[in-house]
Amino acid sequence: MGRSVVMQRLNRRWAQVKVPGCGWVRFRLTRAELPVAKTFRVTFSNGQWHIAFAVVPAPITAPTAGGVIGVDRGVTITAALSDGRKLNCPQLTVKERAQIRKRQRRAARAPKGSEAKAAEHAKAARLKAREANRRKDWCEKTSTLLARTYDVVRFEKLNIKNMTRSAKGTVEQPGRNVRQKAGLNRGILAQGWGLLRRCTEQRAPGRVEDVPAPYTSLRCGACGWIEKKSRESQADFLCVSCGFTCNADENASVNVAAGQGGIPRPRQSAGAGGVTAAVSRSSAREPQPAWVGIPLP
Template identity: 40%
Template sequence: MKQQRGHKARLYLTPAQQVAADEQGHAARTMWNLIHSWWTMLPKDRRNLAAADAAIRQGRKDLPWLAELPAQASQQVLKTYFRAWVNCWEGRADAPNFKSRFRSRMAIDIPQGRDLQIVRLNRRWGRMWAPKIGYVLFRWTKDLPVGKRADKLNKVTGGRLVKDADGWHVVFRVQREIPEPQPHTGPAVGIDRGITKPLAFSDGTFREHGPWLIEGETKRLRRLEQASARKRHARRKNEPASNRLRRTYDQIAQLRAKAKRRAVDWQHRTTAEAAETFSRIGVEDLAITNMVKSARGTVENPGTRVRQKAGLNRAIATEAWGRTVTLLEYKAAQRGGQVVKVPAPNTSRRCSACGFITPGNRETQARFVCKADSCGYAVNADTNAARNIDHAAGLAVSGRRAGADRQAEKRQPPTRPHAA
């Protein structure tokens, strides 16, 4: 089975390489904006990839600074832009738009894996080639199919340089040939995602974490945010941000990026452990986008408890529930398991012991007590919800198998020939 994955590693650029990478990143963003202007300005019957390719070639001749971006990277910008329109036409994304200088992430594509010339120098360091930048060192944290380990089925097919808040990174596209996973024989589990308890399992256990920033980092972040607020207040209307304000923004972004890296690391480790242990993992099919909408309302109908809802929205966004399910899905598939999404209504109000549903079952936010006369079941509210999710996932899987069996019976040939 062919497996395609991405591997991200940090780059260590010299000052000259840093300048060259920034120039290419700005050129790639400008190339996107020029293609967008050209595409939206022309009539629909004249929009095609061949004409866009000719426009790019002419632009590289007329604007020398645009030629700082390698030719293959320029062609990849066009392919990515056209792919964005295809995603829009098929309803998977919004229409592409201009990329702002300060609100978009710089990226440089290296489409061909052979151009990277990856070499492992020692246990901790590797070296790669970036066009018009030179040989660049990166941290070797995962074995890559390069050198004698590479073949037609196992290789690095390309890469992309991306600039985050803490510097430049490279994302390798890695293709491997792996055996088909055997069916997982472990137990089933339901997982309830929350805020007080990030992950509650139906077996009564929890997966929790502390704050992503230590106390000193949290205080420093608060001071930087207060400083940025003062500098923004002192700036005149329509006046560009000062260098000090931008430096403060960069420091804030670095701290938030550090918190995100720690959160993603915790999610990777937790979801990998769950995929290794359980064969079927049930989760709620949540409409997270609708859950984090603002409660501000309109001028005619203003919302209530807006600040409390904003705090709840930030907490949900910090936990990144959608990313947890995405990691679970591909990790479980690699190990022969499956992730089953079940409807969310009543998972928190239904008693997992007797099935009785009433809003009064939740005594507090963390405590569930069944109000049925013959039950009285008491347990942590998140554990009760996880058990309901596990039960619903089992019914969903059995229903699918029953439907598949009925379809198989319909396809079976008759046991006796039809009468003439």
């Protein structure tokens, strides 16, 4: 089948496509080769015209010797890899954020329904669109890196929709710490957690796995002991059992790579080194073995 989209390359950066009813329209290339597509869509957003070609990306072949990599997603560090690398999604600069606040203040002071108000809102929207474009570009490149380098990519299974749910509440039952929760939601959404997971699945179909999230950040990556006190802070991990210490995100990514998630937490008694049995409600009458730490496979 031949291509239904007629395109011509003009130079290294520019090409043109034949739009029905409009004729030839130039567009800037974002890839080295012309896209092989059956259809395309032209849109206008934030004062700019965009053309998007419907192209199904070809899956990337596994390197066969890349092994397994664990990815722990966070707000401070976007993606901490189990091999020690830390990848951060690009954000707006301090100057750009100041420009957004400036445009928003001017829009708030402008008369309702005026052209000045609409113009200031449009300028702020263009800056926010710039951040979204950077996030999409980073996710595309990072997912390609993961698919080309590793055989299996494991992510923490996160319910991002529930994690970013508003805490505003209702009139009868208002929420608490609403402003803090709103700031956390913005920070999570700005990292592109879900987009990174989807892009990786597209490039490496069948090679992306989800690991249950519970206890991946509390489990020691060296001895396997699970204890809340080992998480000294948001950034530091110090195992109370073996003394292993490292970055908390890196330790969580090691557990994700090993597929160690959703394991019941052992409860330590007041005695030195003593442990208590993990008893479930359904089998409370049956004797349960004591947890003495869960070693890595």
